[in-house]
Every structure is written in structure tokens, then in C-alpha cells.
Amino acid sequence: MIHFPAHRRAPLRALSLRLLAALALVCATVVAVWLDRDGYHDGNNEGGLTLLDCFYYAVVSLSTTGYGDVTPASQSARLVNVLFVAPARVLFLVILVGTTLEVLTDQYRNARRLIRWRKTVKDHVIICGYGTKGRSAVSALLENGMDKSRIVVVERSGTALRQATSAGLVTVEGSATRSAVLEEAHVRSAKAVIIATDSDDSSVMVALTTRQLTAGQVRIIAAVREAENAPLLKQSGAHHVIVSSATAGRLLGLSTSAPPLIDVVEDLLTPGQGMALAMRSAERDEVGRSPRELDSLVIALVRRGRVVTLTDRAGAEIETGDMIVYVRDDRPQTAAV
DSSP: OEEOOSSSSSSHHHHHHHHHHHHHHHHHHHHHHTGGGGGOOOOOOBBBBHHHHHHHHHHHHHOOOOOOSSSEEHHHHHHHHHIIIHHHHHHHHHHHHHHHHHHHHHHHHHHHHHHHHHHOOOOOOOEEESSSHHHHHHHHHHHHTTTGGGGGEEOOOOHHHHHHHHOOOOEEOOOOHHHHHHHHTGGGGEHHHHOOOOOHHHHHHHHHHHHHHHHHHHHHEEEESSSSGGGHHHHHTEEEEEEEEHHHHHHHHHHHOOOHHHHHHHHHSSSSEEEEEEEEEEOOTTTTTTGSSSSSEEEEEEETTEEEETTOOOOOOOTTTTTEEEEESSSSSHHHH
């Protein structure tokens, strides 16, 4: 099932408010009738109503049932019916009909959004799993300028789905190990699939399913907990594998041998702190020049899909088609000025 971000208050909250308004209207009508209860007659022509009779008369009058067994007999009771009960009856019907129309309108709007989304979704990124890793991946994509409409989250946890929807993301409910769920996310037309599940076994299954559906045409990036599972994921079709435990272990080791390096790494990975890694295409006037001559702090080149470090002889000059990896100033503009 596909879920879209809500643009307004939740339907249950809207229905609850309408129900409370209807109950308040019934209670107000009961009070008006009770104050002039001696002006009403029942079917036996007996005057005076009990509190239960007042509730009964209010409900059947506002719902337009009108059995006629309780009628206003005095002038004052009829005046209350003309000035209060009749308008309240109209308002009560507006609340009920409005609630029904709102539900039908929501269903129609969601159906139209689903049809429109299926026609336009293309070159999007699918995030399989919306835990800590999945949320961090989404944040990184948004920081690099990707629009929220081009991010689709696949998750089976109801809590995680609500979090993703609240964040303005389109979500697909279900397990990413199932081909039908990935088909719902339009995996064949996706730009990339990021696998951020909680277990390495699930990551392998998602990679296998994705490769089978896309014939290797969609880039697959996966995260694993254990380094020994990385080769298995690559064999399953993942183009890039990130070992989270090994990365954390290296950072822990650096924290004892070279503590300042931890601050540098955190700065590079934390948005808005000062420095951030970025990549761009080499410009025409930069071709043939050394990366060290550029104004930007270049740390590597990407040439035909392969990373070329500046210490390599191949990285001495920039070639046509190279991608430049550099460190950019990521501070807020007010602070950078």
C-alpha cells in the first residue's frame, strides 16, 4: 500500500471534531427544550417532559425522523422550534453530510494523487528501511538538493511509516524483500536503491530481489553490520557496500590515537557545521590542470566510475569527464560571510 504525505489535519481528528460538534448541538437542543418542557405535549396529550423525553425529542427532530409523538403546544415552545430547533436541524445535517463528503473527497484525492504519482515517478531513490540509517540517508539526500518527491521509503513498521509520512515522504508499506512491494515503489524506473535494513540477511534478500527485477540497471547501495557479509552482498548485486560496524570501529580507534581527526570526520558528516564533502563535474577550463591548482580543496577525482586519488600519477591532471570530489564550506550563509 502506498501512503502519501498529509497536507492537512488527520481525518480521524477531523471526524472527532465533527462528532463533538454534533453532540454539542444535541445537548444545546435538549437544554432549550428542557427550559420550556411544560410547553410540549406527548402522544397522550400530557404536558411536561422528562429529561429523557427532551433527549428523545432533540434526537428525532435533529435527525429529521419526526415521529410526531412529542409536539410543541405553547407559543413559546413553537417559537423555540422556529428560532433554534429548525436551524439546529439544518446545521446538524450539514455536519453529517459534510463528514461524508470529506471522507469521499479524501478517497478521491488520494486516488488522483496515486494515479498522478505513478505516471510521473522516475529517477527516484528508494530507501529500504526507515530506521537510524534510513533517516540519515534521507537527510543526506535532502542536503544535496534532492526533492522529497523523488524519495520513496519502503518500510513494514507502522511507526516508521508514520514518521516517514510526517516528514513529507511517499511511503510503500511492506517488506522490501518481496518483489511485489518493490514493484509498487517502481523500482525499474528508480535511479538508486539504498538498503538500510536492520539485519544483514534482509539486506542480502533485498539486493537479490532488486537485481532480479532491474537486471542490474539500477544502482544498489547497501549497509551491513558485519564485514564478512560485505562480499556476499556484492555477489547479490550491490554496487557499493558500507560496513557500519567497521566504520564505527575505525572511528573508535582514531579517537584514542588521533582525537582531533574525530572532530574533522564529524564536521564532514554533519550538515551545517563547517565542512562537507561535495562532487561536481570538471569544467572545460579545468581540463589539463592539476587538481591542486583549483580554488576548491580537491581530495580525489572520479574517472569512469573509479576513484583516483591525488597521490596517483593518473590524478596529476584533470581529464574530460572527470568528477571532482572536494570539500566545500557548509556553514550557514550568515556565518560564512
